[in-house]
Amino acid sequence: MGTQHGLPKEHGDLKLAQICGIIAADEKRHETAYTKIVEKLFEIDPDGTVLALADMMRKKVSMPAHLMYDGRDENLFDHFSAVAQRLGVYTAKDYADILEFLVARWEVEKLTGLSGEGHKAQDYVCGLPARIRRLEERAHARAKQAPPVPFSWIYDREVKL
Known part of the structure; x- marks a missing residue:
């Protein structure tokens, strides 16, 4: 990274x-x-925390940059993210690695005494890194077919997504 x-x-x-x-x-x-x-x-509060973590991950963590707008490109953040992914600046693999690190650091897999919903949340959170990696593989295949997109801040130069 x-x-x-x-x-x-x-x-x-x-x-x-x-x-x-x-x-x-x-x-x-x-x-x-x-x-x-x-x-x-x-x-x-292991039960409440794993429930909150799963809820947050289901709702997706949004970066403030997702509001980026240059007055023309409605999908500017998506295009910017695709370029960052292609260049290896920040990738879905990085995201999965970070999540995997945190799940291990917090010992989410070892939590005990959880409610039924807590166990479901635990399974969801612990399975997310592998799921993200599978989605990345599919997205990588689709990205190879994406057309270049102009970015206004570099004088409309087209950049391969």
């Missing part, structure tokens, strides 16, 4: 690489804080 600041450096943009490195360090601090908070929630 170090690609976020590796790509600019590879292409000679050291300032952008530095900016991306700062952002990545900040993201790492958020990850550490949220991981510890949820870890504590699992200690205090």
